[in-house]
Amino acid sequence: MIRAKNLSKHFGGTRAVDEVSLEVEKGELFGLLGPNGSGKTTMIRMLTGQTRPTSGEVTVRGVDVLSSPLRVKELTGIIPEQENPPSFLTAEEYLHFVAKVRKLEDFEKQCDWWFSYLDFADQKDVLCKDLSRGTRQKLMLSQAFLHEPELVIIDEPLINLDPLMQRRIKDFLKSYVKKGGTVFISTHILEIAREICTGIAIIYKGKLVFSGRMDDPAIGSRPLEEFFLELVS
Numbered sequence: 001m002i003r004a005k006n007l008s009k010h011f012g013g014t015r016a017v018d019e020v021s022l023e024v025e026k027g028e029l030f031g032l033l034g035p036n037g038s039g040k041t042t043m044i045r046m047l048t049g050q051t052r053p054t055s056g057e058v059t060v061r062g063v064d065v066l067s068s069p070l071r072v073k074e075l076t077g078i079i080p081e082q083e084n085p086p087s088f089l090t091a092e093e094y095l096h097f098v099a100k101v102r103k104l105e106d107f108e109k110q111c112d113w114w115f116s117y118l119d120f121a122d123q124k125d126v127l128c129k130d131l132s133r134g135t136r137q138k139l140m141l142s143q144a145f146l147h148e149p150e151l152v153i154i155d156e157p158l159i160n161l162d163p164l165m166q167r168r169i170k171d172f173l174k175s176y177v178k179k180g181g182t183v184f185i186s187t188h189i190l191e192i193a194r195e196i197c198t199g200i201a202i203i204y205k206g207k208l209v210f211s212g213r214m215d216d217p218a219i220g221s222r223p224l225e226e227f228f229l230e231l232v233s
């Protein structure tokens with residue numbers, strides 16, 4: 001689903017991502033972990049065609065991201081970090097707009113399902129600029145999954161969500177991959193990764209320091225925090 005080979009991004013003298021190679025298979029719920037400033041967002045931006053790598057190769061669902069970034073956007077659901085929906089549309093208008101861009105038919109039912117599942121039907125007619133941060137995140141999650149893409153890439157999926165909504169999204173993500181979807185998330189919340197991810201990669205100062213399945217013997221049964229701290233300190 002995702003193949004990155006020796007991917008690097010430099011900003012002047014800063015090596016935000018440094019020669020990272022990764023493979024994510026179909027059906028995985030894959031977590032990209034790392035401390036603040038370790039390169040997670042930059043990595044996601046390269047995987048989704050939002051930032052051009054300094055060097056390296058990346059394909060998503062077999063499509064070369066560098067030469068066909070728009071095709072990658074068609075094939076995947078994406079939520080960039082702290083992305084906001086357009087201020088001048090209501091929540092419902094935005095979701096309907098995305099459904100039309102994604103060429104969905106009979107989309108009103110699907111949109112209503114999301115409003116109800118994430119418990120924000122009462123905010124449908126509110127302008128996006130007036131939604132709370134958590135509700136904006138609910139809307140962004142809804143738009144990413146609306147067309148049921150085979151692959152969804154989310155930078156910090158649970159940001160700004162209350163514990164009940166975090167539970168609901170975690171359950172949704174687990175069931176999505178059980179049904180054959182693939183989800184790639186970044187997070188610095190280790191309990192989320194321990195609870196829902198099937199595979200993880202850890203980056204530190206731009207370099208990949210671990211990549212493997214959650215049941216990798218190197219992690220064992222110890223708390224993920226212990227393993228993580230060993231690698232990043």
Ligand SMILES: Nc1ncnc2c1ncn2[C@@H]1O[C@H](COP(=O)(O)OP(=O)(O)OP(=O)(O)O)[C@@H](O)[C@H]1O
Nearest residue numbers: 011014016034035036037038039040041042043188
């Ligand atoms: N546009 C940019 N220009 C210059 N430096 C940048 C730019 N974007 C990111 N960086 C730098 O690249 C490094 C990695 O940043 P990045 O945002 O990818 O980290 P992150 O792991 O997502 O961090 P966080 O968990 O704090 O969101 C940081 O040193 C950051 O300052």
